[in-house]
Amino acid sequence: MKKSDTHAFVNQLLVYTLGLICFSGSVGMGTVWLRHRISESANAARVMESRIREVERHIAEHKAEIERAQSPAVLEQLNREWRLGLQQALPAQVVHVGTDPVRSLAAKRNRELFTDSPAAVSVRLSLRN
DSSP: OOOOHHHHHHHHHHHHHHHHHHHHHHHHHHHHHHHHHHHHHHHHHHHHHHHHHHHHHHHHHHHHHHHHHTSHHHHHHHHHHHTOOOOOOOGGGOOOOOSOHHHHHHHHHTTTTSOSSOOOOOOOOOOOO
């Protein structure tokens, strides 16, 4: 049985059409999956941003509460209530530091690590013939 050219063309056309449908279907499914993942990521980012805003709000509330507790009027009132007998520091007792205290303390701690004096180094050379 010999197939004619039209039957071979129709069979090839049918195979290519099915291949094209499968390929476009897989591209469509990939697109839907990708959009779903983007949507999930956007929802997760939205939840994370709301959580960050909530934490920042709590930090601001605690910071305001700390500032209120450290105000001079509140400290004086607590001093009187608890009868601590504390007094404010006199100007002669206050020392103002002109440089960055963190850097100066780090330099003081690491002073022996970074010395400007030269160190003796011995080198042994061996010559082989």
